[in-house]
Amino acid sequence: MSISKDARQIVESAVQGVMAKAIALAPDGWIPGGEPDPLIRSRHGHVGKPVSRLDGPLKVSGTAPFAAEFPMQGMVYAALVFGTVPKGRIAAIDTEQAESSPGVLSVMTYRNAPRIAPPPVFMSGPKAAGGDNLPVMQDDAIHWNGEPVAVVLAETQEQADHASSLVHVRYQSEPAQTHFAKAKAAGTRTATFMGQPLHNEIGDAEAALVRAPVSVDVRYSTPRHNHNAIELHAVTAAWTGDELRIHDASQLVAHEAWSIAQMFGIPEDKVVVTSPFVGGGFGGKCLWQHQVLAAMAAKASGRPVRLVLSREGVYRVVGGRSLTEQRVALGADREGLLKALIHTGVTAKTASNAMPEPFIMATRSAYASETISLDVQAVELDMLANTFMRAPGESVGTFALECAMDELASALDIDPIELRVRNEPKNEPISGLPFSSRNIVEAWRTGAAKFGWDKRSSVPCSTRDGEWLVGMGCAAGTYPYYRMPGGAARITLTHDGQAIIDIAAHEMGMGTSTAQTQVAADRLGLSMDAVVFRYGDSTLPGVVLAGGSQQTAAIGAAVSAAHHSLVKALLKIVGNDSPLAGLKPDEVASGDAGLCKLGDPALHETYVSILARAGQTSVTVTAEAPAPLETQHWSMHSHAAMFCEVRVNSVTGEPRVSRFLGSFDCGRILNPKTAASQFRGGIIMGLGLALMEETQFDERTGRVMNPSLSEYHVPVHMDVPEIDVIWTDIADPHTPMGARGIGEIGITGTGAAVANAIYNATGKRIRDLPITLDKLL
Amino acid sequence: MSMTVNGAAVSLPDDPRVSLLDLLREYLHLPGTKKGCNQGACGACTVLVDGERILSCLALAVQFEGRSVTTIEGLGAPGSLHPLQQAFIEHDGFQCGYCTPGQICSAIGMAQEIRRGVPSHVTADLCTETISLSHDELRERMSGNLCRCGAHNGIVDAITEVFAEEDILAEAAE
Numbered sequence: 001m002s003i004s005k006d007a008r009q010i011v012e013s014a015v016q017g018v019m020a021k022a023i024a025l026a027p028d029g030w031i032p033g034g035e036p037d038p039l040i041r042s043r044h045g046h047v048g049k050p051v052s053r054l055d056g057p058l059k060v061s062g063t064a065p066f067a068a069e070f071p072m073q074g075m076v077y078a079a080l081v082f083g084t085v086p087k088g089r090i091a092a093i094d095t096e097q098a099e100s101s102p103g104v105l106s107v108m109t110y111r112n113a114p115r116i117a118p119p120p121v122f123m124s125g126p127k128a129a130g131g132d133n134l135p136v137m138q139d140d141a142i143h144w145n146g147e148p149v150a151v152v153l154a155e156t157q158e159q160a161d162h163a164s165s166l167v168h169v170r171y172q173s174e175p176a177q178t179h180f181a182k183a184k185a186a187g188t189r190t191a192t193f194m195g196q197p198l199h200n201e202i203g204d205a206e207a208a209l210v211r212a213p214v215s216v217d218v219r220y221s222t223p224r225h226n227h228n229a230i231e232l233h234a235v236t237a238a239w240t241g242d243e244l245r246i247h248d249a250s251q252l253v254a255h256e257a258w259s260i261a262q263m264f265g266i267p268e269d270k271v272v273v274t275s276p277f278v279g280g281g282f283g284g285k286c287l288w289q290h291q292v293l294a295a296m297a298a299k300a301s302g303r304p305v306r307l308v309l310s311r312e313g314v315y316r317v318v319g320g321r322s323l324t325e326q327r328v329a330l331g332a333d334r335e336g337l338l339k340a341l342i343h344t345g346v347t348a349k350t351a352s353n354a355m356p357e358p359f360i361m362a363t364r365s366a367y368a369s370e371t372i373s374l375d376v377q378a379v380e381l382d383m384l385a386n387t388f389m390r391a392p393g394e395s396v397g398t399f400a401l402e403c404a405m406d407e408l409a410s411a412l413d414i415d416p417i418e419l420r421v422r423n424e425p426k427n428e429p430i431s432g433l434p435f436s437s438r439n440i441v442e443a444w445r446t447g448a449a450k451f452g453w454d455k456r457s458s459v460p461c462s463t464r465d466g467e468w469l470v471g472m473g474c475a476a477g478t479y480p481y482y483r484m485p486g487g488a489a490r491i492t493l494t495h496d497g498q499a500i501i502d503i504a505a506h507e508m509g510m511g512t513s514t515a516q517t518q519v520a521a522d523r524l525g526l527s528m529d530a531v532v533f534r535y536g537d538s539t540l541p542g543v544v545l546a547g548g549s550q551q552t553a554a555i556g557a558a559v560s561a562a563h564h565s566l567v568k569a570l571l572k573i574v575g576n577d578s579p580l581a582g583l584k585p586d587e588v589a590s591g592d593a594g595l596c597k598l599g600d601p602a603l604h605e606t607y608v609s610i611l612a613r614a615g616q617t618s619v620t621v622t623a624e625a626p627a628p629l630e631t632q633h634w635s636m637h638s639h640a641a642m643f644c645e646v647r648v649n650s651v652t653g654e655p656r657v658s659r660f661l662g663s664f665d666c667g668r669i670l671n672p673k674t675a676a677s678q679f680r681g682g683i684i685m686g687l688g689l690a691l692m693e694e695t696q697f698d699e700r701t702g703r704v705m706n707p708s709l710s711e712y713h714v715p716v717h718m719d720v721p722e723i724d725v726i727w728t729d730i731a732d733p734h735t736p737m738g739a740r741g742i743g744e745i746g747i748t749g750t751g752a753a754v755a756n757a758i759y760n761a762t763g764k765r766i767r768d769l770p771i772t773l774d775k776l777l
Numbered sequence: 778m779s780m781t782v783n784g785a786a787v788s789l790p791d792d793p794r795v796s797l798l799d800l801l802r803e804y805l806h807l808p809g810t811k812k813g814c815n816q817g818a819c820g821a822c823t824v825l826v827d828g829e830r831i832l833s834c835l836a837l838a839v840q841f842e843g844r845s846v847t848t849i850e851g852l853g854a855p856g857s858l859h860p861l862q863q864a865f866i867e868h869d870g871f872q873c874g875y876c877t878p879g880q881i882c883s884a885i886g887m888a889q890e891i892r893r894g895v896p897s898h899v900t901a902d903l904c905t906e907t908i909s910l911s912h913d914e915l916r917e918r919m920s921g922n923l924c925r926c927g928a929h930n931g932i933v934d935a936i937t938e939v940f941a942e943e944d945i946l947a948e949a950a951e
Contacts, residue, residue: 059874062809279875509872
C-alpha cells in the first residue's frame with residue numbers, strides 16, 4: 001500500500017485506539033460474552049460428541065460437488081497464458097495462430113477484454129476480497145512474473161490448452177526489484193497490519209539485554225510457502241442477462257460477490273457466488289485473477305466458462321506465504337525470568353497488497369518480560385502478491401520465538417517447559433488486558449506426562465539407536481481468538497418441527513456443517529436430524545470469512561442472535577392458551593423441540609404445537625451478531641504445548657519425526673472427532689514447514705521455480721507418524737459455546753518443536769527452514 | 778472402440794489427447810475422480826484398471842480399449858458404501874474430501890499388490906512370498922496419494938481396519 005494509505009490507516013487506528021480503551025474499561029456485562037453462553041453449561045447435548053461428518057457419505061463416494069463439477073449448457077473451457085518477465089510491458093501479442101486453432105472460440109487479452117475496475121484489496125473494506133489491487137488484464141503493463149496475459153476459450157480443454165501454446169508474446173522489460181537483500185539495502189518500512197503498526201516497545205529492551213546475566217541473540221529465516229490445497233483453484237462462471245453466477249472454491253463467498261460486483265460496476269445482488277465444498281483452502285481460496293478472468297471471458301463470449309488453474313497456474317496466480325528473516329534476543333536472570341524479549345525482522349510484500357507476514361503476533365501475548373521490543377519491517381518486491389496462509393505470522397513467528405526459548409533454556413540449564421512456565425504472564429504483556437481463559441500450564445503438564453517428557457536427556461546427542469540419533473523437543477503454540485464483524489444468520493422453523501439455518505459460511509474440511517448442526521440442535525432443543533444447516537452461498541445472510549480461525553465463533557454468535565429473535569417471534573404468536581402465555585423472552589429457553597419456562601421445564605410447548613395453534617406453516621427470523629467487542633475487552637488466545645521426537649540418521653542426515661503430541665487449550669471442543677483432525681492437520685502442515693516446504697523463488701527473474709507438487713514437497717503418508725492430540729476442554733467463558741477456533745493453532749509451535757528435538761538429537765541448531773538433510777551433515 | 782467404466786460400455790474419445798481423467802470428468806460426467814495436479818504428483822486421480830491402480834491423469838483414454846475401469850462411483854454410493862468408504866467416515870480419514878476418492882481407490886489397488894507379493898521400498902526381504910500390511914508398508918505404499926488437510930492418521934486407520942483381515946484382502950483381489 002502507499003505511504004498515504006498507511007498514514008490514513010494509522011490515523012484511523014488512533015481513533016480506534018481511544019475506542020479500544022473505552023471497550024477495555026467497560027463492565028463485562030456490556031460486552032458480548034460478558035454473560036457466558038448458556039450452551040457452556042449444557043453437558044448432555046450434541047455438543048462435545050464425536051459425531052461423524054454429515055457430508056461424509058458424499059465425500060467418500062465422490063458425489064460432493066466441487067467448483068469444477070457444475071456442468072452448464074454451452075459451457076466452454078479456458079486456458080491461461082502466463083507472462084514471463086517480472087515487470088514491463090507487452091510489446092506485442094500475436095493471437096492469430098491460437099484463434100485459428102481447431103475448437104477455439106476466442107482469445108482474450110488486454111486489447112479486447114471487458115473494461116472493469118481493479119479489485120478492492122483485502123482489508124481495504126468490510127467485504128473487500130482481492131489478493132491485490134492490480135488491474136486485471138486491462139492494459140499492457142506486467143506486474144509480476146507469471147501474470148496472466150491471455151485467456152484462450154475453446155470447446156474442449158484439450159483444444160484450449162493446445163491453443164494457449166500458440167499465443168506468442170514479446171515483452172519490453174523494465175527494471176524490477178526481485179532481490180530481497182538488495183531491497184533491504186535500499187530501505188525498509190515498519191509494516192502495518194489490520195491498521196496497526198507491527199511495532200511494540202515496553203521499556204528499553206536492548207539495554208536490558210546487555211545487562212541480563214544470561215542471554216541469547218539469534219537469527220532465524222523462513223522461506224516462502226504455498227498452500228497447495230489438493231483441489232486446483234477452479235471456477236465455473238456464467239452470465240444470465242445482467243446476473244453473474246459463479247461456482248467457486250471460496251473461503252469468502254459474500255466478500256467475493258461484493259468485490260466482483262464492484263469490479264464490474266453492477267449491484268452486489270447481481271453476483272451470486274456458491275461454494276458448497278472447497279477442496280482445501282488454508283487461506284489460499286480467496287479472490288484472485290482466475291475468478292475475474294472467467295467472469296470477463298464469459299461476459300465477452302456469451303458462453304458459460306470453466307476455468308481450472310493448472311498446478312503451475314496456482315503458483316503463478318494465487319499468492320502464498322512470504323519469507324521472513326527474524327532476530328530473537330532473550331535476556332534472563334539466573335532463574336530464567338525474562339528481563340528482555342526482542343523479536344524483530346524483515347519480510348517482503350508487494351506494493352499492491354496490505355499483508356506483511358506479521359511474525360510478532362504470537363510474541364505479544366507469549367511471555368512476561370520486564371522489557372519487550374517487537375518490530376516487523378517490510379520491503380516491497382515485484383512479485384505475485386503474498387497472502388495469508390494458515391496462521392499467518394504465528395506459524396513462522398513461533399518457530400523463531402520458541403527455538404530461541406529452547407536456546408535460552410539450554411544456556412540456563414533449565415528444563416524448557418519449566419522456563420516457559422516461570423515466564424507465564426498474569427495479563428497480556430502488551431495490552432495489559434486480562435486473559436479470557438489461559439490454561440497453557442495445564443496443557444504443558446498433561447502433555448509432558450502423556451508424551452513421557454521425563455525420559456528426555458537434556459544432554460544433546462546422547463541417545464542413539466543404531467545409526468539413528470534420537471531426540472525430544474517441545475515448543476508452545478498459540479493462535480488468537482477472532483470474531484470478525486458482519487456475522488448474520490437466518491432461522492426458518494417449519495410446521496413439522498424442522499429448523500433450517502442459513503448463513504453464508506464455508507466448508508473446506510473443517511466439518512462446519514457437522515459441528516454447527518450439533519450446536520444449532522442444542523441451541524434450539526432439537527435432534528440433529530431436525531436441523532438443516534445451509535451455507536456456501538453468497539445470497540444467504542452474513543459476511544463470514546472462513547479465515548483467522550474465526551468461522552466457528554462467527555457462526556455461533558450469529559445463530560445465537562437469530563435464536564433470540566426466534567424466541568421473541570414465537571412468543572408473539574403463542575396466544576393465550578399456551579403454557580408459555582405471558583412469558584417474556586428472557587424467561588424462556590429452548591428444549592425438547594420447543595420452548596419452556598426457565599427453571600420450570602413442565603411449562604413447555606413444542607414448536608410444532610406453537611405453529612399449529614398460530615396457523616402458520618413457518619416462522620423465519622434473521623439477526624446479526626453483536627459487534628465483536630470481546631476481543632478488545634479480554635486478551636483471547638488459544639494455546640498449545642507441542643512435543644516432538646525425531647530420529648536423525650547419523651550417516652545421511654535424514655531427519656524423521658517418529659512421535660508427536662499436541663496438548664491443546666482451545667476452549668470447549670465441539671466435536672472431538674473433527675477437532676482432532678483439525679489439530680492433526682495443522683501439525684502435519686507444521687511438519688512440512690519444519691522439514692521440507694519451500695517455494696523456490698528465482699531472485700534474478702522473480703519467478704517461482706518449483707510450481708508443482710513434485711518439486712514443492714508436502715508431507716506424505718511415510719512422513720507422518722501417529723500424532724497424539726489431547727485438550728483441556730476448559731470452556732472459555734467469554735466466547736460463543738465456550739469455544740475458540742482450532743483450524744490454525746496446530747501449525748504454530750510445531751516447527752520449533754521439531755527443530756528443538758533435532759537439536760536434542762544432534763546438538764545442531766538449524767535456524768533456517770526447512771531443515772533438510774544437507775543442513776544436518 | 779470401447780472400454781468399460783463401472784460396468785458400462787463407453788466409447789473412446791475422438792481426440793487422442795483426452796486423458797482418462799478428463800474422459801471420466803468432462804465427457805462421462807463422473808467427477809468423483811479428482812484432478813489435483815494433472816502431472817502424476819498427487820494421486821487424486823487414482824482409478825482401478827482391471828483391478829490395478831493407475832494415475833488417470835497420465836493415461837491417454839484411447840489406450841484403454843477393452844479395459845475395465847473402476848472409479849469411486851463404481852465402488853459405492855451413499856446408502857450402499859464400500860466397507861472402505863464407510864471406514865473412512867468412521868475414522869475421519871479426510872477433511873475436505875478432495876483427495877479421498879483417490880486414497881480409497883489407491884488403497885484397494887495397494888491391498889491387491891500386497892496380496893500378490895509385490896515388494897515396496899520398505900520390504901526387508903524382496904524374496905518373501907507373503908508381505909504383511911505393516912504400518913510402514915501401508916504408509917510407504919500410500920505415499921503417492923497426497924493429503925494436504927493432514928488426515929493421514931485416519932486414512933491409515935481406515936485402511937488397516939478394512940484390510941487387516943486376510944479374507945477381505947482375498948475378496949478385494951477377485
